[in-house]
Amino acid sequence: MGQMNIATAIMVYLFLWWGLFFMFLPFGVRHEEKAEGGNDPGAPDRPLLWKKAGAASIGAGLLFLVWWYLLDTGLFSLVS
Template sequence: MTLFSGFVTYLIIWWLVLFTVLPVGVKRQEVVEKGHDSGAPQNPHMWKKMLATSLISAILWGIAYFVITSGLIDIRPAAEAFN
């Protein structure tokens, strides 16, 4: 795995994890001010969610790196079948 492909893999994992972490702990506002959306979260805790996303993504990327570099999954034979 090259540096670029490792970085791209981390970014894809990070975005997927972010979208799964975003709805965790969301509470709606009880008193909605005029001009605000009634479904807007009261306190979204974005910094905590970004930190959790980064840590979970790092762990998942480490697992993906191990699987790819150890040869447990090799896509080269499948790619050669199309040539």
């Protein structure tokens, strides 16, 4: 893994995953036409969280591979 230890790799992946997940949250949001009693009218009808988590996982994996490639080839370094 070159200059990156396993803890750093996990943290980079998790950072990428959460960033992408929060960026995907607003996509595809539809609100209920008539909110039932006790429901927030601004709450999404179907938030599609599993799709968004899957997209974040794939995107974070691809970005992590780019990060790893840049470290492995020496185009980017974690040390100065």
